[in-house]
Amino acid sequence: xxxxxxxxxxxxxxxxxxxxxxxxxxxxxxxxxxxxxxxxxxxxxxxxxxxxxxxxxxxxxxxxxxxxxxxxxxxxxxxxxxxxxxxxxxxxxxxxxxxxxxxxxxxxxxxxxxxxxxxxxxxxxxxxxxxxxxxxxxxxxxxxxxxxxxxxxxxxxxxxxxxxxxxxxxxxxxxxxxxxxxxxxxxxxxxxxxxxxxxxxxxxxxxxxxxxxxxxxxxxxxxxxxxxxxxxxxxxxxxxxxxxxxxxxxxxxxxxxxxxxxxxxxxxxxxxxxxxxxxxxxxxxxxxxxxxxxxxxxxxxxxxxxxxxxxxx
Amino acid sequence: xxxxxxxxxxxxxxxxxxxxxxxxxxxxxxxxxxxxxxxxxxxxxxxxxxxxxxxxxxxxxxxxxxxxxxxxxxxxxxxxxxxxxxxxxxxxxxxxxxxxxxxxxxxxxxxxxxxxxxxxxxxxxxxxxxxxxxxxxxxxxxxxxxxxxxxxxxxxxxxxxxxxxxxxxxxxxxxxxxxxxxxxxxxxxxxxxxxxxxxxxxxxxxxxxxxxxxxxxxxxxxxxxxxxxxxxxxxxxxxxxxxxxxxxxxxxxxxxxxxxxxxxxxxxxxxxxxxxxxxxxxxxxxxxxxxxxxxxxxxxxxxxxxxxxxxxxxxxxxxxxxxxxxxxxxxxxxxxxxxxxxxxxxxxxxxxxxxxxxxxxxxxxxxxxxxxxxxxxxxxxxxxxxxxxxxxxxxxxxxxxxxxxxxxxxxxxxxxxxxxxxxxxxxxxxxxxxxxxxxxxxxxxxxxxxxxxxxxxxxxxxxxxxxxxxxxxxxxxxxxxxxxxxxxxxxxxxxxxxxxxxxxxxxxxxxxxxxxxxxxxxxxxxxxxxxxxx
Ligand SMILES: [Cu+2]
Ligand SMILES: [Cu+2]
Numbered sequence: 001x002x003x004x005x006x007x008x009x010x011x012x013x014x015x016x017x018x019x020x021x022x023x024x025x026x027x028x029x030x031x032x033x034x035x036x037x038x039x040x041x042x043x044x045x046x047x048x049x050x051x052x053x054x055x056x057x058x059x060x061x062x063x064x065x066x067x068x069x070x071x072x073x074x075x076x077x078x079x080x081x082x083x084x085x086x087x088x089x090x091x092x093x094x095x096x097x098x099x100x101x102x103x104x105x106x107x108x109x110x111x112x113x114x115x116x117x118x119x120x121x122x123x124x125x126x127x128x129x130x131x132x133x134x135x136x137x138x139x140x141x142x143x144x145x146x147x148x149x150x151x152x153x154x155x156x157x158x159x160x161x162x163x164x165x166x167x168x169x170x171x172x173x174x175x176x177x178x179x180x181x182x183x184x185x186x187x188x189x190x191x192x193x194x195x196x197x198x199x200x201x202x203x204x205x206x207x208x209x210x211x212x213x214x215x216x217x218x219x220x221x222x223x224x225x226x227x228x229x230x231x232x233x234x235x236x237x238x239x240x241x242x243x244x245x246x247x248x249x250x251x252x253x254x255x256x257x258x259x260x261x262x263x264x265x266x267x268x269x270x271x272x273x274x275x276x277x278x279x280x281x282x283x284x285x286x287x288x289x290x291x292x293x294x295x296x297x298x299x300x301x302x303x304x305x306x307x308x309x310x311x312x313x
Numbered sequence: 314x315x316x317x318x319x320x321x322x323x324x325x326x327x328x329x330x331x332x333x334x335x336x337x338x339x340x341x342x343x344x345x346x347x348x349x350x351x352x353x354x355x356x357x358x359x360x361x362x363x364x365x366x367x368x369x370x371x372x373x374x375x376x377x378x379x380x381x382x383x384x385x386x387x388x389x390x391x392x393x394x395x396x397x398x399x400x401x402x403x404x405x406x407x408x409x410x411x412x413x414x415x416x417x418x419x420x421x422x423x424x425x426x427x428x429x430x431x432x433x434x435x436x437x438x439x440x441x442x443x444x445x446x447x448x449x450x451x452x453x454x455x456x457x458x459x460x461x462x463x464x465x466x467x468x469x470x471x472x473x474x475x476x477x478x479x480x481x482x483x484x485x486x487x488x489x490x491x492x493x494x495x496x497x498x499x500x501x502x503x504x505x506x507x508x509x510x511x512x513x514x515x516x517x518x519x520x521x522x523x524x525x526x527x528x529x530x531x532x533x534x535x536x537x538x539x540x541x542x543x544x545x546x547x548x549x550x551x552x553x554x555x556x557x558x559x560x561x562x563x564x565x566x567x568x569x570x571x572x573x574x575x576x577x578x579x580x581x582x583x584x585x586x587x588x589x590x591x592x593x594x595x596x597x598x599x600x601x602x603x604x605x606x607x608x609x610x611x612x613x614x615x616x617x618x619x620x621x622x623x624x625x626x627x628x629x630x631x632x633x634x635x636x637x638x639x640x641x642x643x644x645x646x647x648x649x650x651x652x653x654x655x656x657x658x659x660x661x662x663x664x665x666x667x668x669x670x671x672x673x674x675x676x677x678x679x680x681x682x683x684x685x686x687x688x689x690x691x692x693x694x695x696x697x698x699x700x701x702x703x704x705x706x707x708x709x710x711x712x713x714x715x716x717x718x719x720x721x722x723x724x725x726x727x728x729x730x731x732x733x734x735x736x737x738x739x740x741x742x743x744x745x746x747x748x749x750x751x752x753x754x755x756x757x758x759x760x761x762x763x764x765x766x767x768x769x770x771x772x773x774x775x776x777x778x779x780x781x782x783x784x785x786x787x788x789x790x791x792x793x794x795x796x797x798x799x800x801x802x803x804x805x806x807x808x809x810x811x812x813x814x815x816x817x818x819x820x821x822x823x824x825x826x827x828x829x830x831x832x833x834x835x836x837x838x839x840x841x842x843x844x845x846x847x
Pocket of ligand 1: 108142179182
């Protein structure tokens with residue numbers, strides 16, 4: 001029962017230290033104010049306890065005191081707010097470059113796909129010291145990807161991508177939890193994050209049965225689903241040319257624009273008529289039910305790769 | 314003294330006279346029975362949850378059962394104990410007495426709201442007996458609307474129905490406070506308990522319809538597969554959270570504002586002082602009621618709402634902390650130069666100040682964006698809201714119940730036993746919930762049936778604390794009813810308190826006062842006689 005008992009979580013990512021610092025500052029503030037209040041309470045209780053010959057003295061109030069105990073907490077709160085918000089902004093803004101992993105949550109497991117195509121379930125092997133970017137989606141209800149040692153957590157939603165990043169800084173094995181209640185086996189929806197030396201990670205990857213990597217799988221899907229019959233270059237194309245589109249803005253038939261990103265690719269595959277590119281007819285069928293979430297992500301990865309090779313003028 | 318009219322307890326007897334009563338005091342006792350029943354029910358679920366968590370493995374219950382247990386604990390405690398608790402029992406009994414009225418503005422509606430509450434509660438009880446609900450009290454979609462195969466609709470319907478009871482009570486209180494104050498009782502002469510209930514009523518009336526509509530939408534999606542919240546049907550996965558917390562954050566203030574009102578009364582009485590900074594305490598209640606509607610997004614910092622929404626909600630959440638801090642400081646200042654005695658209600662009130670302070674301060678952790686990312690949905694949150702709900706609301710409820718018990722029922726409870734119990738509850742509470750803050754920062758998620766071995770020590774401590782806490786509640790549940798028969802008869806004002814409710818008999822007569830009281834002094838005034846009769 002006392003095995004591994006501790007009062008402080010392991011600290012294993014680039015974010016942990018700065019979040020712990022703010023947490024400790026908050027503890028300091030809390031202890032200070034709790035002690036202040038409890039000391040005053042106990043002191044007054046003893047000093048002004050009821051006894052013969054002693055009467056209470058009525059005091060209406062004091063404006064300076066009211067201003068003091070409104071003002072001081074307000075300034076402190078604004079300070080904590082500013083600190084917390086800066087840190088949040090820094091830790092939530094997704095970096096441009098890094099190793100991109102795909103995470104799919106479903107009742108009650110995590111499916112993970114490495115940048116080089118290997119996949120695993122409920123375990124996530126990572127190289128130490130690399131920026132890790134996760135693109136996550138759920139196949140059913142809301143889950144939440146939580147690694148306490150990294151101080152990161154993000155809800156994983158059905159129908160909508162969410163993303164998360166961190167840099168593991170310590171080799172070791174850490175808990176992976178689902179933090180959003182998701183049904184019967186919610187508490188068993190988790191596993192381990194194993195942070196390894198880059199060389200060991202490579203060796204681990206090499207030892208996995210080779211699977212099709214996301215690009216190759218995306219390319220294959222693009223053919224098998226017959227995307228290429230309409231989305232081809234040339235004047236007779238029935239759908240927009242897709243090469244070089246990823247990451248740019250698309251003009252829609254109603255004149256609005258939308259960023260061509262993973263979210264837009266997913267929507268266009270499942271509900272093509274919802275936001276139609278300008279100048280095209282709503283001819284594309286929906287692929288709802290014919291393609292899984294991880295395949296859609298691979299399709300995105302493939303379309304993204306078309307940027308450099310077939311970029312139009 | 315010989316020709317007193319009969320008290321509200323005397324006069325008519327029999328089931329019929331109680332079940333059809335229009336007397337706010339009798340209705341308050343009906344509520345007391347209902348609220349106590351649901352509190353005990355919720356408490357039993359809590360005990361079972363804590364027993365299961367004694368060991369890391371799920372050895373006592375199946376996961377399915379465990380999930381139903383914590384759901385029912387939350388549902389019954391929140392919707393059928395914490396929300397109606399203080400307003401419907403103490404507020405119902407005391408508001409007319411405190412403002413010198415014969416009854417609430419709408420006595421029939423008052424009785425109706427009790428029936429609605431009971432129907433709602435029993436419907437939820439039916440859902441429980443029919444097989445339970447396993448969605449958590451928060452009913453997050455699309456789990457609740459599409460995936461859960463438990464009795465979601467029945468439970469939700471029970472909550473939906475009981476919401477109307479809340480709305481009606483709120484309307485009744487607002488009308489009563491506006492229209493039925495005794496001559497001379499201007500707004501700034503009102504006891505702070507009344508101010509707190511006024512602010513609470515505003516939230517009940519404005520907030521409750523939103524949760525009612527939300528519940529209805531969940532039922533519509535579940536029954537007719539209309540896509541509202543489930544993306545697979547074309548809905549929005551986080552819309553539900555916005556709607557739910559738009560009510561359920563303000564609902565936290567429905568639970569805590571009346572508690573703060575009780576604390577003001579108790580502190581004033583047992584320190585023999587007027588409340589320091591009366592107007593600041595009064596207006597801070599209104600400030601909380603208004604700001605409380607603007608902070609719901611702090612439950613969704615990691616949900617995928619936009620970064621900028623998170624920033625705004627974080628800022629507003631810090632601001633809502635200020636009026637609560639103002640109250641605490643004013644209570645402490647009230648003790649200064651007082652003449653303080655430590656009867657059971659005062660022990661609960663002092664306990665409240667300590668525990669609510671910790672509850673409030675740990676709320677700042679959750680309002681801080683970067684820190685909330687880590688502690689969101691962990692035991693840190695569980696500990697925080699139990700400090701506010703149990704350390705705050707339940708402590709205040711017990712303070713108020715003991716303070717006004719002699720007034721309500723005309724009997725004194727055994728004082729020493731009550732003081733010992735207050736200390737037991739305080740100790741048990743801290744042992745239960747302090748370890749959970751540590752557990753949360755370590756990363757133990759909430760609603761976990763099984764957990765890693767390294768979390769066991771803290772869970773054992775917590776369960777040990779819960780058993781002490783449970784002992785305290787059980788003792789209360791014994792000696793309070795015992796006092797009805799064996800307690801000493803209470804005088805009209807056993808604690809030398811101020812306020813109109815103490816100027817009438819204990820228990821009060823059916824129409825509260827022999828003559829309409831006329832008020833010529835401020836609340837808690839001690840230097841001159843407070844009330845003159847004309
Ligand atoms: Cu999950
Ligand atoms: Cu809230």
